[in-house]
Amino acid sequence: MALYENESKPQKAVDFLKTQLGAPTPEDMAAVAAEKDELARQLEEAQKRIEELEAKVGELEGKTE
Secondary structure: OHHHHOOOOOOOHHHHHHHHOOOOOHHHHHHHHHHHHHHHHHHHHHHHHHHHHHHHHHHHHHHHO
16 A cells, blocks of 8 residues: 555665565664674673682682582
8 A cells, every 4th residue: 555655666676575574674783783793792701700609609619518
């Protein structure tokens, strides 16, 4: 129905169908990629912090024994 409501016909039928069916736009994909990169960075920082804390716990456990 949306195709008939458009006065100008789309250049690429496949792109038109994708947008009508809810496919992500290039801007959406860029935003998701940026979010993924940020989450990967946060995960790396958290893993480093966990390693540091585990080492500290190991040292403290060794001193109490």
